[in-house]
Amino acid sequence: MMEGKPRLNGHDLRPESVMMSWGYHPEWSEGALKCPIFQTSTFVFRTAEEGKAFFELAYGLREPAPAENRGLIYSRLNNPDLEILEDRLTLWDSAQACAVFESGMAAIATTLLTFLRPGDAIVHSEPVYGGTEYLLHHVLTGFGITPNAFPAGAGPEALERVVTAAKEKGRLALIYVETPANPTNVIVDITHCAEVARRESTDRKILVAVDNTFLGPLWQHPLTHGADLVLYSLTKYVGGHSDVIAGACLGSRELLSEVRALRTFLGTMAGPWTGWLLLRSLETLKLRMTCEMKNARYLADFLADHPRVNRVYYLGHLDEDDPQHEIYRRQCHAPGAMISFDIHGGEAEAFRFLNALKLIKLAVSLGGTESLAEHPATMTHSDIPPQDQSRMGITPAMIRLSVGVEHPSDLIADLEQALEAA
Numbered sequence: 001m002m003e004g005k006p007r008l009n010g011h012d013l014r015p016e017s018v019m020m021s022w023g024y025h026p027e028w029s030e031g032a033l034k035c036p037i038f039q040t041s042t043f044v045f046r047t048a049e050e051g052k053a054f055f056e057l058a059y060g061l062r063e064p065a066p067a068e069n070r071g072l073i074y075s076r077l078n079n080p081d082l083e084i085l086e087d088r089l090t091l092w093d094s095a096q097a098c099a100v101f102e103s104g105m106a107a108i109a110t111t112l113l114t115f116l117r118p119g120d121a122i123v124h125s126e127p128v129y130g131g132t133e134y135l136l137h138h139v140l141t142g143f144g145i146t147p148n149a150f151p152a153g154a155g156p157e158a159l160e161r162v163v164t165a166a167k168e169k170g171r172l173a174l175i176y177v178e179t180p181a182n183p184t185n186v187i188v189d190i191t192h193c194a195e196v197a198r199r200e201s202t203d204r205k206i207l208v209a210v211d212n213t214f215l216g217p218l219w220q221h222p223l224t225h226g227a228d229l230v231l232y233s234l235t236k237y238v239g240g241h242s243d244v245i246a247g248a249c250l251g252s253r254e255l256l257s258e259v260r261a262l263r264t265f266l267g268t269m270a271g272p273w274t275g276w277l278l279l280r281s282l283e284t285l286k287l288r289m290t291c292e293m294k295n296a297r298y299l300a301d302f303l304a305d306h307p308r309v310n311r312v313y314y315l316g317h318l319d320e321d322d323p324q325h326e327i328y329r330r331q332c333h334a335p336g337a338m339i340s341f342d343i344h345g346g347e348a349e350a351f352r353f354l355n356a357l358k359l360i361k362l363a364v365s366l367g368g369t370e371s372l373a374e375h376p377a378t379m380t381h382s383d384i385p386p387q388d389q390s391r392m393g394i395t396p397a398m399i400r401l402s403v404g405v406e407h408p409s410d411l412i413a414d415l416e417q418a419l420e421a422a
């Protein structure tokens with residue numbers, strides 16, 4: 001476990017400059033430049049005394065001595081590939097600590113189970129990722145935890161109303177935010193949520209957790225806006241190649257030690273191979289996300305001008321006088337690479353468009369090097385009843401794009417021929 005920040009002669013190094021090396025020392029592995037895959041279930045103690053000391057720290061039986069590191073014990077507790085990955089992920093979000101999981105859902109479920117108790121109420125933005133929605137409304141309810149939704153983009157009064165309603169149903173314990181919302185790209189003001197949580201906290205602190213999968217970890221840093229916890233599906237931009245499922249939770253050392261403790265007992269940690277794949281992905285994270293973000297602007301501009309397109313949902317096109325624009329300016333560094341648009345017509349036209357695509361693949365998920373397109377109403381959001389979909393702004397004519405690293409002119413050529421075919 002590496003502490004501190006990467007510095008060079010008093011100069012702070014940016015995360016992208018140390019993604020190839022941070023937290024790993026070649027002398028650990030015969031001088032190997034790259035971190036190997038530590039494909040092992042267990043670790044050998046040098047002495048029985050060392051084993052005893054490692055367990056005392058792992059189980060929190062005593063505080064560590066100055067400069068005493070947690071030793072490696074067993075790969076459900078810790079593993080070098082995971083620890084190095086966690087050290088590198090903390091740099092992007094300026095977090096004190098991180099825990100990595102075998103999926104985004106494992107990260108979200110473990111984190112919520114860590115901090116919620118029977119009788120608690122949770123307030124969450126809407127829409128949230130389908131798996132999270134199910135967890136909140138069909139799993140946690142079975143443990144006596146009540147979900148209360150406020151619409152993303154509805155303004156401060158809507159949040160206040162839902163907080164008041166939540167407090168009538170239970171002890172408000174957590175505000176859960178997903179921003180920008182999927183698939184409408186509506187943003188939620190994290191600073192405002194953090195202010196409400198602080199104001200409503202009693203002896204028990206109300207936590208703010210943000211699912212930062214869509215813009216993070218490059219274009220949005222929730223901890224700097226007052227959030228307590230940041231969650232990721234690392235399957236998306238961080239993994240970035242559509243070949244691995246993983247998740248993460250980041251925050252203070254104190255909160256993360258609780259999350260890690262439950263991770264140990266639920267066994268939701270990622271394996272070494274997943275950790276290693278993500279270490280490799282992180283080396284090109286900035287390159288990929290920057291290229292995808294630039295490509296998305298070309299595509300969004302093209303779509304906005306196209307006569308077959310009714311409406312484009314893209315953060316780079318927010319009007320200056322839209323209240324969303326002010327939040328965007330404060331909270332986001334770039335518009336990211338997720339675009340949704342309504343084609344003229346309905347489901348039939350949307351399907352004809354999707355079936356006609358040649359270079360862009362018809363698949364759910366996002367954040368990979370290849371561009372993907374899908375139909376939220378009948379795919380990612382199909383379990384939401386039609387009247388709720390329309391309240392959330394999800395129309396039958398809506399298509400969601402995750403823009404990849406291909407040449408933008410080739411992507412536009414594909415969009416153009418598919419719009420003709422629709």
Ligand SMILES: *Cc1c(COP(=O)(O)O)cnc(C)c1O
Nearest residue numbers: 103104105129211213233235246
């Ligand atoms: C994909 C996704 C998840 C779930 O992550 P998995 O890695 O598939 O478990 C959670 N939140 C958001 C915003 C996602 O896009």
